[in-house]
Amino acid sequence: MVICARCGREVSPEDAVRQGSRVLCEDCLMDEMRPAKACDPWAVRHARSSMGSGAEAVRALRGLEKRLYDLVQERGAVQKDDAPKLLGAGEREVDRAFATLRHMELLRAERASDGSVLYVPFRSRPGGHTAAC
Known part of the structure; x- marks a missing residue:
């Protein structure tokens, strides 16, 4: 298991994504790439x-x-x-x-x-x- 650098959750290696030097879970990656935007x-x-x-x-x-x-x-x-x-x-x-x-x-x-x-x-x-x- 690896730890998501953003939320701290344990994630299986196949569900982890490397973003630069950090390892993120898919949810955190999506939040960073496309954050919720109320005014659209x-x-x-x-x-x-x-x-x-x-x-x-x-x-x-x-x-x-x-x-x-x-x-x-x-x-x-x-x-x-x-x-x-x-x-x-x-x-x-x-x-x-x-x-x-x-x-x-x-x-x-x-x-x-x-x-x-x-x-x-x-x-x-x-x-x-x-x-x-």
């Missing part, structure tokens, strides 16, 4: 065209995306740092779920007065402006 206009456009209305998008949710969406709807806001432990999931998985929900315009992030990041429902801001990335 093309992904938003694709989600809008393929999912239709917000209600259709909500019905299509499964797994961690549904659990994160339901948690934010129930509480009104969830601190980004608290979401992984509330959902019993890893930080990377929650970041990817959030990015998907942001593309579907179901959740957005906003900075709280104390500087922390909150996940909140995606809705128009006062004055009719929609949330920015």
Whole structure:
């Protein structure tokens, strides 16, 4: 077994990938090569065209995306740092779920007065402006 240089997990040698001088698991390699990106206009456009209305998008949710969406709807806001432990999931998985929900315009992030990041429902801001990335 080898140890992933990024996450510290034990990985079988056939599942490990050498990235420069480091050995990474496949998950960490994917994260480094293509990190979750919440603000992606093309992904938003694709989600809008393929999912239709917000209600259709909500019905299509499964797994961690549904659990994160339901948690934010129930509480009104969830601190980004608290979401992984509330959902019993890893930080990377929650970041990817959030990015998907942001593309579907179901959740957005906003900075709280104390500087922390909150996940909140995606809705128009006062004055009719929609949330920015």
